[in-house]
Amino acid sequence: MAEGKVEERGEAAEAHGWRTAAEASALPAVSGHRAPPRRAPFAAVLRVAGQLRSDATGRHALAAAFAEERAHGHFFLFVPVFMGAGAALWFAAAADPSPLAMILVALAALLPAWRLRHREGWPALAAGAAFLVPVGMLLAALESARLDTIILDAPVTTEIGGRVLSRESDARGAIRYRIALETTQGPVLKRAPGVVTVLARSTHDPIAIGSGITGRARLGPPSGPSLAGLNDFAFDAYFAGTGAVGYFYRAPTAMAGTETGLEGRVRREIATWRNSLTEHIRGRIGGDAGAIAAALVTAEQRAISAETVEALRQAGLTHVLAISGLNMVLAAGTFLVGARGLMALIPGFAERYPTKKIAAAGALVMVTLYILVSGGAISAVRSWIMICVMLVAVMFGRSAISLRNVAISAILILIVTPSAVTNPGFQMSYAATLGLVAGYAAWRERPVRRESRGGRFQLLGGSAGRFFGGLLLSSLIGSLSTLIYSVGHFHRIPAYGLAGNLLAMPVISAIVMPFGLMAVLLMPFGLDAIPFVIMGKGIDWMIAMSNWVASWKGEIVIGRIPPLAFLLIGVGGGLLCILRTRLRHAGTLLVVLGIGIACWPDGRPHPEVLVSEDGRLVAVLDGARVATNRARPPGFVYDQWRRALRLGELVKPDMRKTAGLTLEDAGEKPAGAPEGKRPRRKADRQKARDALTAALDAAGKGPGFVCETKAFCAAVSPSGWRIVTLEDTAFLGTACDGADLVVVPFALRLDACRSGARLVTARHLRRTGALEIRPAAAAAAVASLPEAEFTSSVETLDRPWSRHRTYDWRTGSFDNGQAVSDNDG
Structure with missing residues (x-):
């Protein structure tokens, strides 16, 4: 009992930035309220290196550092890291690794990992890695086998028939249908994909979700990387379940659709609800502002003009369009504050009932509905899981913001969809979240200083200073955390992204998201017109600021960097965020090494x-x-x-x-050419x-x-x-x-x-x-x-997302691909 109270007091002290008695006794005595001296990270690295000169001192320092990391529960944060590393290794392999070998390795490492789970030091961490890495590989293999997406082997023109799963329209009226393919004619495909995405440019009445659709279409397999090392769209399509992409030659026609099961009907109702909500928002707010407003709610971005998207990208504001942590936090926070404010207006209600917990429960329902209509992108799911963990913690009176919540959400995502580890959105989302949570923890645990009085401007200056200072700091941390992923995946960075965020984020936080949430909640009562108008004005401001920042021409094109540099900088940045002892400066060394490799010329000639x-x-x-x-x-x-x-x-x-x-062209006809037939x-x-x-x-x-x-x-x-x-x-x-x-x-x-x-x-x-x-x-x-x-x-033809390149439709088998034709019939 006493031990439990001591541990509880220790956790409370850590949560509030206090020091325990043992830690306080180890600190040197200081006079007054002067903060302890702070040293630069490189000075800490040099200090650790100096301590390691003596083997005994080095071992003692490392043991103490590992013990402190274990005491703070940071070893748990490496669980998703090792699982993600295993999944990444499986996807990077040239051929499918043997499942039996992965199972045997995991079983062999299970006992050491279990016996050392409470130990301190690198052997315990290594044992955990030896078990979790093959587990991550097994999860990736299971996901690939579970999906088993059929990708079309070669371009073909055929008559398709199927059922509309979803649809998106752009600003020019073109509609992109996602279709569950059921029939093909003229020719009949021997190896037909299950789901195709087909664009209809011809003017026609939109075909309802769940209805049948038919038309003559040109289908082709998703494209591979445009250059070695760039994004493989066939990989993305495989794990999204899309087997082919294409376009209709003429306007498609509706036909009777086949009845689906309960899951299919639920998906159809959600897709219909999402599409109706998108069209309603675009009807209330016209132009690009309406398209962006719909994207903030339902994640459908096709209606946004290319010019506006490019301006947002150069201003560093494309993250606003993704249903990510920012949108979820703003929506949940607005609901929490609004609900508690409304309950406080009811006389005696706040004294009798826990308004904070009631508001958290309502916010939990709201963000769940949000994720249903947002399409379920990885960034949205990650944010939803984190918000749910935080709201549940609020309901039970526990700390809501912690790296442990980030790790739990990552573990859940990797268990269900380990392919997300290769997704740029997943990587950037978790990098930004790690940076912000670690930065918040460092700010919370900073030495407290006595603030000077601000006189008559104390309230305004203090509140405004804290707001804009927090906005500046969070934008800076988020930009630095995702910088390597912007360079690695998109090969460019917005030089003035920080300025764009400072100009637009106050409007997004104070006007766009709150009034958007208000409008959606008032929509069933028909009272959403005025909130949507205010939301549209805020988005117009964001677009104007984006165009202004984009006019500065501040995009910096970096080009491809070596994969090793990308890996070292990413891992080093993660260690800096996860660890809190001197061990974190190993991350500093990795980042510096990665930057050196990225800047060092590879010595190969430039391609011609x-x-x-x-x-x-x-x-x-x-x-x-x-x-x-x-x-x-x-x-x-x-x-x-x-x-x-x-x-x-x-x-x-x-x-x-x-x-x-x-x-x-010369008007001559080759000898022997038949009459009435166009000669070759x-x-x-x-x-x-x-x-x-x-x-x-x-x-x-x-x-x-x-x-x-x-x-x-x-x-x-x-x-x-x-x-x-x-x-x-x-x-x-x-x-x-x-x-x-x-x-x-x-x-x-x-x-x-x-x-x-x-x-x-x-x-x-x-x-x-x-x-x-x-x-x-x-x-x-x-x-x-x-x-x-x-x-x-x-790089390889032996993986599920590239095996279609070796299929021969004449023999119906996968071979050396000697017989290939622009016909799949």
Whole structure:
């Protein structure tokens, strides 16, 4: 009993920043209220290094540090870290690791981990890691096997029929349907995906969620990485359950839908509720303000214009659009304050009933409804779990904000969806939360100083100073915590993001979210018009501030960084937030080492040629300039190239049109061609050869591509490689004879040019993904193409999200992928 009271007093003292008697007796005596001297982190690192010079002193210091970390319960915080590391290792493997081996390793490590669970020191931590890492790998394997998403193997045009699961519309009226695919015709797909996402651009009445839908559509597999090391959208689609993406040729039509089970009906009702709420909010608030207001409530962002999204990104405010901790905290906090205020107005109610606990229970119901209509993104689920833990703690009179709550939410997410560990939103969300909670703890435990009197401005200056100071500090901590993830995943950082947050966040916190919550609560009574108008004005202010900050042109493009640097900085930052003793400065060392690796040149030559996954976009890099074979390169691919490689000026192709390059253009009909049938196009070899020679000569003198309209484009790389991209296979022979590299965006049965030129077709790119071509490291000033280094964006074909690339629809099996066609029938 006495021991329990002592532990309780110790916990209370820690929660309020007090020191226990043992800790106080260990402190040197100081006079007055002067705070103890503070030392810089690097000074602490040097001090620890000096102590480690003596083995005995070093062992004693490490043992004491581990004991203190264990006493504060920080070893528990490493449980999600080790589980996440195991899941990440499973996803990064070149082939599926053996489940039996993972089970045996976990069982072998279970007994040591259990016996050392109460011990202090690194052996206990290592035993826990040896058990939790294979557990995380097993969870990742179970999730992959449970989903078993079928991804379409090749582009195909077919008549589809299915049931609408959800829909989203953009500002131009186009509707993106998520469809549970049930039938395909003309051709019938042998390996049809279960769920597809199809865009309908034609004007039509929206088809209700849950209803049947049919139409002629062009479907294709989700794209892989645009370059090696970039985001793999096929991976994301696999774990989202999406097997194909595409578009309708004409407006789809509604048909009778099949009845689903209880879970399907619940999902349909939630999706219908979410869609109706989105359309209602957009109807109340027009333009981009209405689209952003809907995104804050239901997370549907497609209606926001690209210009506004880019302005928010450059101002560092895109986190506002995600249903994350900020939105959840503001919504729950507004509800708590409002509910307690309303209950306080009832005479005698606050004296008889626990208003704080009642308000917390109401907020718990409110945030649960919020997560249902928000789409269930990882950041939203993480925030919902954390808010629920905090509200339950409030209901039971316990401390609400702690790193333990963060760890509990991470463990729950990793148990259900371990693939979230690879998601940028998950990583940035937890990095920001760790930084803010650790920063709050450090601020709470800071030495207390006597505040000077502020005279007549004491109330205004003190309140305003604390508000804006807290806003500045939280924005700074959040920006620094997520900086490495912005660089690692998006290869850029908003230089003026801090200014954008300081200008917009007060309005978002005081006007946008409170009045948005008020409007949603008043919506059933038809009294939501005025709150939505006020919310819209606040969003207009946010957009205006974003455009102003974006006009400063402060985006900094970093480019790709080595994966090792990303890992070291991320782990080091996590250790700085999790640990509280001198051990945390190991994180400082890791961060410094990671920054050094990121800044150190890798020594490899810069790539000279880039080829997109579909073969339709080819770029030649020459110093700060980049030339493409398309006057308007697709932004989805080119923007990723630009940021990852820090590309400079875009040089557009020189378009020409020489008459008579094909016999059909010259009006001649090949001998033996049947009547009434369009003959296959054939090139006039001599004219085509002359045109290609002239194009290569002109490209050798200039920086860009020289193109013959609807025929071919030619360029010369800095190493002298002659590159030809084809728009018409009639010129394949001519291109092979005159080029070193020929890129064809069609699936051909031909593997190589007879002339020895390197041939890259859609069949090759299907297995390799996008290509980077760079001279060999030890090459001379002018290197030959056979000596060049070809880097594929798809590193393995043996994982579930990339195995579809080896499927042969003719044999119905996974093989070497020799027979590939633009037809899945």
